Amino acid sequence: MTTAHRLAAAALGVTASGAAAWGWGGRTLGRRVTTAEGRAAWLRLLSAPVERASGKLWEGTTSASQALPEALRRPRLLAVHDWTAGLLAYRAELTSYLTDPICSPDPILRAPVELPxxxxxxxxxxxxxxxxxxxxxxxxxxxxxxxxxxxxxxxxxxxxxxxxxxxxxxxxxxxxxxxxxxxxxxxxxxxxxxxxxxxxxxxxxxxxxxxxxxxxxxxxxxxxxxxxxxxxxxxxxxxxxxxxxxxxxxxxxxxxxxxxxxxx
Structure with missing residues (x-):
């Protein structure tokens, strides 16, 4: 996954500049990156066996980008890069980077969160x-x-x-x-x-x-x-x-x- 993430960054013309953020079970890997224009972005890599590289989870980000109203504040999809290597398929999703922190590092809230x-x-x-x-x-x-x-x-x-x-x-x-x-x-x-x-x-x-x-x-x-x-x-x-x-x-x-x- 780390090698594939470097390949994706090269293909999309960005440079990784942040710590690795692993998704559930290591199925995804995301890192902050910098574009050729010097803007911060986020590069998220998904992997799956070739025969399972489709469907709801694989296509969710792209379909949400097309369907959800612009007024909903979220990272914007900038580019997608797909390829296969042997028995594995990869999808790299480049999105805009939001500077606000996430509310919790874990899905389960474990401490009070102060929000306006x-x-x-x-x-x-x-x-x-x-x-x-x-x-x-x-x-x-x-x-x-x-x-x-x-x-x-x-x-x-x-x-x-x-x-x-x-x-x-x-x-x-x-x-x-x-x-x-x-x-x-x-x-x-x-x-x-x-x-x-x-x-x-x-x-x-x-x-x-x-x-x-x-x-x-x-x-x-x-x-x-x-x-x-x-x-x-x-x-x-x-x-x-x-x-x-x-x-x-x-x-x-x-x-x-x-x-x-x-x-x-």
Whole structure:
């Protein structure tokens, strides 16, 4: 991956100048780079077996660049470079560089985060903008809900009647502050309405004050029948990841939220 990243930088005429940022399971590698004009940018490399180099995650950044409104603050896609080497395929995505820091180095928020009121306004506006974007991409499927909700929660699966576009992975490591912006749209697509709001709330549960602020700011998204259905789906997803050894810190607060949903 490091060699392939150097090849991608050479092909796109940029020079790597930042520390390596590895994605989940080493599937992606990103670094800050400098363009020939001296501007900062970000070069993200994806790899996959040739036969799997297509579909939702592979094409997410390019499709989001084409579909999402310009008003949504996010890194802008500048160039894409694809190639294969043996049994592996590579995609390099060059995007603009945002100077704001990310809100958390980890998807799960572990410490309080101080954000201005303008950030929360940007979050509400951003979620509404994403939700109103037309798409035929799928982030969550009803067939998965029907199978997985009973398996991991013992509850009846909700039948979703309102699907909207969602970021699909709206945790704190994908958000910038103090100026609101969002990154990593590789998994975006249709999901139960209010899905993104509930994902952010769930990843906030270890910091109760922030979790309560999320619920308060996104009350219209979360505190509704649609929001409760979306939360059951998201809690199911988290419980599935816990069963695989990930997100174990969320086990207790997720079970508490699940108990609250049962009561409701």
């Amino acid at each position: 009121d303008t950030w929360w306004t940007g979050l509400r506006t951003g979620l509404a903008t994403i939700a109103s974007t037309p798409t035929d991409r799928i982030a969550v499927r009803q067939v998965w809900i029907d199978r997985s909700v009973p398996e991991f929660t013992g509850m009846e699966p909700p039948q979703i009647d309102h699907w909207t576009a969602a970021h699909g992975d709206l945790h704190w490591a994908n958000l910038f502050g103090p100026r609101f912006a969002v990154l990593d749209f590789e998994g975006w697509g249709l999901a139960p309405a209010s899905y993104d709001a509930v994902v952010l709330h769930t990843y906030s549960l270890l910091v109760p004050d922030v979790a309560e602020r999320v619920r308060s700011e996104l009350e219209d998204f979360i505190n509704s029948p649609q929001g409760r259905a979306a939360e059951l789906v998201v809690l199911t997803e988290i419980l599935q990841t816990i069963s695989r050894g990930d997100n174990r810190e969320l086990q207790v607060p997720v079970q508490r939220r699940l108990a609250a949903l049962r009561e409701q």
